[in-house]
Amino acid sequence: MQMKRVVVALAVGLALVAVALGVTLSRSPLVVVRANPTLANGVIATTYSAAEACQGGETLPAGTSAIRLTLASDIGPRVGLRVLSGARVVTIGAVGDGWTGGSVTVPVRPLAHTLANVRICFKLGRGAESVEIVGVQTSPRVAAKGSEGEALPGRFKIEYMRAGPSSWWSIAKTVARHMGLGHAPSGTWIALLLLALMGALVATASWLTVRELR
Amino acid sequence: MRRAFARIPTAAWVCAALAFVNAACWSLITPPFQSPDEPDHFAYVQLLAENHRLPSQSLGGYSQEETLALTDLRNSQVRFRPEGRPISSVAQQHALQRDLARPLSRKGSGGAGLASTEPPLYYALETIPYALASSGSILDQLELMRLLSAVMGALTALFAFLFLRELLPGARWAWTVGGLGVALFPLLGFVSGVVNPDAMLFAVSTALFYCLARAFHRGLTRRSAIAIGVLMAVGFLTKLNFAGLAPGATLGLILLTRREARTVGRAVYYRYLAPALLIAFSPGILYGLVNLFSNHSTFGIASSGLGSLFGGGHSSSSELSYIWQFYLPRLPWMHSDFGGIFTTRQLWFKYLVGLYGWSDTVFAGWVYNVALIPAGLIATLCVLGLVKGRAALRSRLEELATYATMAVGLLVLVGSAAYLEFPAKPASFAEPRYILPLIALWGGVLALAARAGGRRWGPVIGVAIVVLVLAHDLFSQLQVISRYYS
Numbered sequence A: 001m002q003m004k005r006v007v008v009a010l011a012v013g014l015a016l017v018a019v020a021l022g023v024t025l026s027r028s029p030l031v032v033v034r035a036n037p038t039l040a041n042g043v044i045a046t047t048y049s050a051a052e053a054c055q056g057g058e059t060l061p062a063g064t065s066a067i068r069l070t071l072a073s074d075i076g077p078r079v080g081l082r083v084l085s086g087a088r089v090v091t092i093g094a095v096g097d098g099w100t101g102g103s104v105t106v107p108v109r110p111l112a113h114t115l116a117n118v119r120i121c122f123k124l125g126r127g128a129e130s131v132e133i134v135g136v137q138t139s140p141r142v143a144a145k146g147s148e149g150e151a152l153p154g155r156f157k158i159e160y161m162r163a164g165p166s167s168w169w170s171i172a173k174t175v176a177r178h179m180g181l182g183h184a185p186s187g188t189w190i191a192l193l194l195l196a197l198m199g200a201l202v203a204t205a206s207w208l209t210v211r212e213l214r
Numbered sequence B: 001m002r003r004a005f006a007r008i009p010t011a012a013w014v015c016a017a018l019a020f021v022n023a024a025c026w027s028l029i030t031p032p033f034q035s036p037d038e039p040d041h042f043a044y045v046q047l048l049a050e051n052h053r054l055p056s057q058s059l060g061g062y063s064q065e066e067t068l069a070l071t072d073l074r075n076s077q078v079r080f081r082p083e084g085r086p087i088s089s090v091a092q093q094h095a096l097q098r099d100l101a102r103p104l105s106r107k108g109s110g111g112a113g114l115a116s117t118e119p120p121l122y123y124a125l126e127t128i129p130y131a132l133a134s135s136g137s138i139l140d141q142l143e144l145m146r147l148l149s150a151v152m153g154a155l156t157a158l159f160a161f162l163f164l165r166e167l168l169p170g171a172r173w174a175w176t177v178g179g180l181g182v183a184l185f186p187l188l189g190f191v192s193g194v195v196n197p198d199a200m201l202f203a204v205s206t207a208l209f210y211c212l213a214r215a216f217h218r219g220l221t222r223r224s225a226i227a228i229g230v231l232m233a234v235g236f237l238t239k240l241n242f243a244g245l246a247p248g249a250t251l252g253l254i255l256l257t258r259r260e261a262r263t264v265g266r267a268v269y270y271r272y273l274a275p276a277l278l279i280a281f282s283p284g285i286l287y288g289l290v291n292l293f294s295n296h297s298t299f300g301i302a303s304s305g306l307g308s309l310f311g312g313g314h315s316s317s318s319e320l321s322y323i324w325q326f327y328l329p330r331l332p333w334m335h336s337d338f339g340g341i342f343t344t345r346q347l348w349f350k351y352l353v354g355l356y357g358w359s360d361t362v363f364a365g366w367v368y369n370v371a372l373i374p375a376g377l378i379a380t381l382c383v384l385g386l387v388k389g390r391a392a393l394r395s396r397l398e399e400l401a402t403y404a405t406m407a408v409g410l411l412v413l414v415g416s417a418a419y420l421e422f423p424a425k426p427a428s429f430a431e432p433r434y435i436l437p438l439i440a441l442w443g444g445v446l447a448l449a450a451r452a453g454g455r456r457w458g459p460v461i462g463v464a465i466v467v468l469v470l471a472h473d474l475f476s477q478l479q480v481i482s483r484y485y486s
Helices: A002-026 A172-179 A189-213 B002-006 B010-029 B038-051 B064-072 B090-101 B113-117 B121-132 B138-167 B172-183 B186-191 B198-218 B222-238 B240-244 B246-264 B268-293 B300-309 B316-327 B343-353 B365-388 B390-394 B397-419 B432-451 B454-485
Strands: A030-035 A042-047 A051-060 A066-069 A079-085 A088-095 A104-107 A115-124 A131-137 A154-156 A158-163
Touching (some): A002 B454, A042 A154, A051 A158, A189 B172, B010 B138, B010 B172, B010 B454, B038 B064, B121 B198, B121 B222, B138 B432, B172 B432, B186 B198, B186 B454, B198 B432, B222 B240, B222 B268, B343 B365, B365 B390, B365 B432, B365 B454, B390 B397
Antiparallel strands (some): A051 A115
């Protein structure tokens, strides 16, 4: 009876993992569909408290499901993002605090059509440490604006992302080829070896679980 | 020795083998030098092997070979930049191979960056695979060195299993749940799949937990006391963070000796305790003396962290308040050191669930919210398991106090090191790998959670835990693959 329970639980668990894997791999990875021409050359501003900034002259491509801002922090605060066309908010998104690194990707509600000349506004919550806004120095006329409408020293880099045209399954060969580069040993066979090792790992862990827990 | 090996259950060996395979997979997935400070750790090994000397922080950079490899691998364009990708074309691969085939110097100028202050044992061991692959390229050497770390990951899983055998002697099936939970834990696989002394620190710390548990369970002998002393010495020689575990391990040795003295007599204090402590602290004393005479901080990062805790120019209450908030929610009377950040969840829980590469590879935000559900269930079941076994707990208070002191000691050490960077960088040491020397206790949490279901449902809960950890590992690897190779 105990043996049966363990086997059924394991079978159900592994089936759920397989379904989750299948669903994940049938989706498409996010790809950058457009980036503004600003380079991430250096820090244009640093904020130590809650702050807000807007940057005009942007184009929001149709179907954009995430916007990547070049904000850098070790423990970033909450980031709220609004996209405005004139005074109208066309889409919004937010990321909770605790993000880390040189950029933050904010998921947003996608639009059916491309919108030109929009403003990208982000609002930073109160955080634990400073946030650097990364981009290039520009003239005040085209620069991003702070919460009071004052010009920042430059513009920040923004990338617009959406699900790519191909699923993970269909780009598996490309991923496998990339995995074989820059390593020793090198070659696409590394991906197959990895697959075989992980398969053996799952099988052995399952066997041990049934053997010891029955 | 052979008899001792024969007494180790097959399941423990299998857990160790699985941990090795898992770490080997992580070593293939993680691009060269794309893990915290791996270029520095490699440079340390190269200095030992090629220059036959220890690194100095004040001296310059890497060898010509490592510098060129880092450039060709686009290291600086990839680390900390989730949008950056390592080389992805055959032309780049050929350029890399062409450059590495040149007669480049392997002698560094004497520095190993952040690794410079670390003790040399792990790096000395890594010179073996480094030398074995010396006829190949730097990438061949790196991969073989990573596999030595994977062996240490296997030892961690083996000792975690044996620790659970001593901790929960009546629940054989639960050992496997905890053992697999440790072996397949993705962060252990990631760190044991790269060149990093943390891999060895995890193995040594877990072995120490096992030896202490064994001594509490079966009684202290002169041999086990010496073994604990030797492990402590190895810990000190592996990474300075071991200093955080030492007070707890020393307390354990004292409590064990006191217990033994009641039956065997007071002679055990100088026959067991004194030699064990002498062995344990001899590297620390030696290292301290060497640093003292060469005008360095006596115990490097450990001495600066603990020095500030005990009156190094800061208020101790501010530092203690900071350390508390580093891990736990702020108490009403404390000044807020982390703004609105709930550190327990946003730093430790989130980063334990998934933070790979140069701390630049994470899951989508919703994953961390969903992960709260199984984590909450495991925590609840673990508490239930403790309540069920409270009678046994009362008789093992000294043992539990030892583990608790080891855990608190390590947390305080990491917190006090982070405080040195405060307020400029409030959480610079908020990396879960720093608390992974306590991974044996994580195995205990999983085993206790499974045991809460009793003999009837416990194994089913155990299966669910194993599948959960397996899925966590698989999806973590996929996340890293998608970050670097899509």
